[in-house]
Amino acid sequence: MFFRPLVGVTLLVCLGWANEELRALEERVAELTKRVDAQQTREQNGNFESADRRSVISVGGRIDLQAALGWPEGSLFAGKIPLSSEGENAQLQMSARDSRFWIKSRTPTPYGPARALIELDFWGSSGDERNTNSHNPRLRHAYVTVGGFTIGQTNSAFNSLVTLDTIEFVINDVFVRQPLVRYTIEKGSVAYDLSFEQPETTLIDKNASIITPQDDQLPDLVAALRYYPAWGEASFALLFRRLSQDRAQLSDGTQLRTKDAAFGYGANLSAKILAYKQDDLRFDLQYGLGLGRYMAYNAFAAGFVDEDGAIELQKSYGAHLGYRHFWTQNLRSTLAYAYAATHNSAKIQNNPQSANKSASSLQANLFWTPFANTLTGLEYFHGTREVQSADSGKIDLARLVFRYEF
Amino acid sequence: MPFKIFLLLVFLAGFSGCSSSSVLSAKKGHKFQSKELKKLMTTLNISIADNYKSELEKDDARLRKALRLSDDLKSAVLKLNVMEKGSLRDKMSREDLLVYRRNTGTLYKSANEIEEIAKNYEAEKLDPAIERLKQSCLSCHAHFGVSNVF
Numbered sequence: 001m002f003f004r005p006l007v008g009v010t011l012l013v014c015l016g017w018a019n020e021e022l023r024a025l026e027e028r029v030a031e032l033t034k035r036v037d038a039q040q041t042r043e044q045n046g047n048f049e050s051a052d053r054r055s056v057i058s059v060g061g062r063i064d065l066q067a068a069l070g071w072p073e074g075s076l077f078a079g080k081i082p083l084s085s086e087g088e089n090a091q092l093q094m095s096a097r098d099s100r101f102w103i104k105s106r107t108p109t110p111y112g113p114a115r116a117l118i119e120l121d122f123w124g125s126s127g128d129e130r131n132t133n134s135h136n137p138r139l140r141h142a143y144v145t146v147g148g149f150t151i152g153q154t155n156s157a158f159n160s161l162v163t164l165d166t167i168e169f170v171i172n173d174v175f176v177r178q179p180l181v182r183y184t185i186e187k188g189s190v191a192y193d194l195s196f197e198q199p200e201t202t203l204i205d206k207n208a209s210i211i212t213p214q215d216d217q218l219p220d221l222v223a224a225l226r227y228y229p230a231w232g233e234a235s236f237a238l239l240f241r242r243l244s245q246d247r248a249q250l251s252d253g254t255q256l257r258t259k260d261a262a263f264g265y266g267a268n269l270s271a272k273i274l275a276y277k278q279d280d281l282r283f284d285l286q287y288g289l290g291l292g293r294y295m296a297y298n299a300f301a302a303g304f305v306d307e308d309g310a311i312e313l314q315k316s317y318g319a320h321l322g323y324r325h326f327w328t329q330n331l332r333s334t335l336a337y338a339y340a341a342t343h344n345s346a347k348i349q350n351n352p353q354s355a356n357k358s359a360s361s362l363q364a365n366l367f368w369t370p371f372a373n374t375l376t377g378l379e380y381f382h383g384t385r386e387v388q389s390a391d392s393g394k395i396d397l398a399r400l401v402f403r404y405e406f
Numbered sequence: 407m408p409f410k411i412f413l414l415l416v417f418l419a420g421f422s423g424c425s426s427s428s429v430l431s432a433k434k435g436h437k438f439q440s441k442e443l444k445k446l447m448t449t450l451n452i453s454i455a456d457n458y459k460s461e462l463e464k465d466d467a468r469l470r471k472a473l474r475l476s477d478d479l480k481s482a483v484l485k486l487n488v489m490e491k492g493s494l495r496d497k498m499s500r501e502d503l504l505v506y507r508r509n510t511g512t513l514y515k516s517a518n519e520i521e522e523i524a525k526n527y528e529a530e531k532l533d534p535a536i537e538r539l540k541q542s543c544l545s546c547h548a549h550f551g552v553s554n555v556f
Contacts, residue, residue, distance in 0.1 A: 056528075058530055102461045106528070113526065113527050117461055119461055141460040141462075163458050
C-alpha cells in the first residue's frame with residue numbers, strides 16, 4: 001500500500017538529483033567549450049595565454065630589406081651630411097638591419113589592463129659585410145603602461161605626434177627615445193601627457209666639439225597635448241630642462257674647475273590635416289633655447305660652455321612640410337621639405353667647420369602596398385648641411401625598401 | 407590586420423547594399439559613401455610604414471580608429487534606418503525588408519563589439535571582429551545583388 005508512493009517519491013528525488021548533476025555537467029561542458037574556443041581563437045590570431053591564464057601575449061615583428069645608393073657616400077643625418085670636400089662616390093648598400101621583433105602582453109589589473117612591450121631592431125654593433133652581416137639586436141622599447149602611467153624606455157612625449165610618410169628620417173626630426181615616467185589623461189579626442197624623462201646635457205666647446213658632461217641631476221619635464229579631431233591629428237608639446245656641467249672635461253682634455261647650470265625650454269607643434277580626397281598635409285614646427293639633442297638627432301648642442309665653465313644656451317629651430325597624395329588605394333607619394341638651424345656661440349674659436357649651423361632636406365617617394373602587411377617603396381633624398389665656417393655640403397640618395405610585417 | 411580593415415572599410419565606404427538590384431539601379435541616390443570612412447581605412451591600412459611609433463602606440467592608434475569606425479557604423483545604421491522608413495519602404499518586398507532589418511541589426515551589433523574591443527585594449531580581437539563585420543556586409547550585398555562596392 002505504502003510501497004508505491006515511496007518508490008515514486010524516491011524516483012522523483014533521484015530524478016531531481018540527476019537533473020541537477022546534468023545541469024552542472026552541461027554548465028561545465030559549456031565553460032570548457034568556451035575556454036577551448038577562446039584558446040583556439042588566440043592561437044589562430046598568433047596570441048597565446050601565459051601560465052597564469054590571465055595575460056595575453058603576442059609576438060610579431062617585421063622583415064625589412066633596404067638598398068641605398070648615395071652621392072657622395074655618407075650619412076643623411078643633419079649633422080653628418082658630408083661637406084663638399086668629403087665623401088666617396090656611390091656604393092650600393094643593402095641591409096636588413098631595420099627588421100624588428102617585439103613581444104607584448106596584456107594583463108588585467110584593478111587599474112585596467114597592464115600592457116607591456118619589448119621591441120628590438122638590429123642596429124646594435126655592426127656585423128661584417130664581407131661574410132655574415134651578423135648585426136646585433138638593439139633595445140628600442142621596453143615599457144609597461146597601466147592606469148594612465150607609462151614606465152620604461154620609449155618615445156619621448158616631446159616627439160612629434162605626426163610624422164612624415166617617408167623611409168628616411170626627416171632632417172629636423174624631433175625624435176628621442178629614452179627612459180621615462182609618463183602620466184596620461186585621455187578625454188575623448190584629447191590626451192594630456194606629463195612626462196619625466198632622462199636628462200642628458202650636450203654642450204659645444206671652444207673647439208666646436210659637442211661634449212656630454214653627464215652631470216645632470218633633474219629629469220627633463222615634458223607637458224604635451226594630443227588632439228584627434230575629424231580633420232586630422234595635432235600635438236603641442238612643451239619641454240623644460242636643466243642643463244648643467246660640474247667640472248666637466250672639454251674636448252681638448254681641459255678639466256673645468258667650476259660648475260654651472262641653466263634652464264632651457266622648447267616647444268613643438270605638429271599636425272596632419274586631411275586634404276583633397278584621401279590626401280593629407282603634414283607639418284611640424286619647433287623652437288627652443290637649449291633644445292639641443294631633441295631635434296635633428298643631436299646635430300646641434302643645447303648650449304656653449306666657455307673656458308670658465310659658464311653655460312650659454314643657444315637657440316634652435318626647425319620645421320617641415322609634406323604633402324601625401326594617393327594615386328590609387330595602394331599607391332601613394334609624399335613630397336616633403338625640411339629645415340633645421342641653430343645659432344652657435346660666437347665664442348667658438350677652433351674648428352668652426354665642425355659646428356653645424358643649418359641643414360635642409362627634400363624628399364620624394366612612391367610607396368606601393370601590393371598585399372596585406374607589405375610595403376614596397378622608392379625614395380629620393382636630397383640633403384644639405386652648412387657649418388659655422390660657411391662651408392657646406394650636400395648628399396643625394398636613392399633608397400629602395402621592401403617590408404613585411406608579421 | 408590593417409589591410410583587412412582597409413578591405414572592410416572599402417565595403418563600408420561603398421555601402422550601397424540593402425536594396426534589390428532593381429532598386430539600386432532605379433535609385434542611385436540610395437548609395438551613400440562616407441569620406442571619413444575612406445580616410446579612416448587608408449590610415450589603418452598603411453600603419454606599416456610608420457617607423458617611429460612603438461607597437462603599443464600603433465595599437466593605440468588602431469584602437470582609436472576602431473572607436474571612430476564604431477561611431478561611423480552607428481551613423482551608417484541610423485542612415486539605413488531612415489532610408490528604410492523613407493525611400494526604400496515601397497520599393498522592397500516584405501522578405502527583403504526583413505533581411506534588411508536583420509543586416510542593419512548585425513551591423514549595429516558589430517559596431518558595439520568593435521567599441522568594446524577598443525575600450526578594453528584588446529587589439530588582438532580587432533581583426534576577427536572586423537572579419538565578421540566584413541562577412542555580414544558581404545552577405546547583405548550578396549543578398550541584394552550589390553556588386554559596385556568600390
